[in-house]
Amino acid sequence: MAITIRSSFTVDAQPADVWKTMIDIERSAPCFPGAELKEQQPDGSYKGGFTVKLGPLTLKFAGKFKIAEQNDANRTVVVSASGTDTKGRGGADAQINATVTEDGGKTKVDVVSDVNLSGTVAQYGRGAGMIEALSQQLLNQFAKNLTALIESDAAPAPDAATPATSATDADPSAPQAAPARRPPPAPAPVVPLDAGALMRKAMWQSVRNFFARLFGRKQPH
Secondary structure, X not given: OEEEEEEEEEEOOOHHHHHHHHOOHHHHHHHOOOEEEEEEOOOOXXXXXXXXXXXXXXXXXXXXXXXXXXXXXXOEEEEEEEEEEOOOOEEEXXXXXXXXXXXXXXXXXXXXXXXXXXXXXXXXXXXXXXXXXXXXXXXXXXHHHHHHHHHHHHOOOOOOOOOOOOHHHHOXXXXXXXXXXXXOOOOOOOOOEEHHHHHHHHHHHHHHHHHHHHOOOOOOO
């Protein structure tokens, strides 16, 4: 089953900061709900995992992904990804195109994903409208996590304050101490994606959008 999902999200940060963080796979990948980044392969790809919880059912995917194309000037990137359910219930292949642009002092990220589902997993993909709504909910969570990561990078180190008296005050010729650097945030534990809750939210959003189109007006998000 092949589907194309178009979605977008906005990050309250400068495009250069968002781009720098997004193309740093080791930092941005864990921002995606349910994703787990593993070791890098000789060809530049990464092994990874993705866990989805659907009520009592838990789907665990194992696969790999890599940056297939990257244009720093235009801030566009293409990521290819593939994975299979660890219990043999199917799999998915995807090519994800993302574009980063400035949007009124913030950053807009447009994403077009070409996804091909196979096996039992494809049954969960029935109804492209629902999958697209679910994809938007996932991206909203990713955007929140990405924003938190960028804000953490911009925040000053807690011990960066300079003491009132130091060795350099007494001896100007003494070597200057290197400025304190903020340690990288500890990796958050991988939490399975609760797709059931997201699907209920996505279903409600789909209903709202339907009535918005029916009555010719757009509902606020």
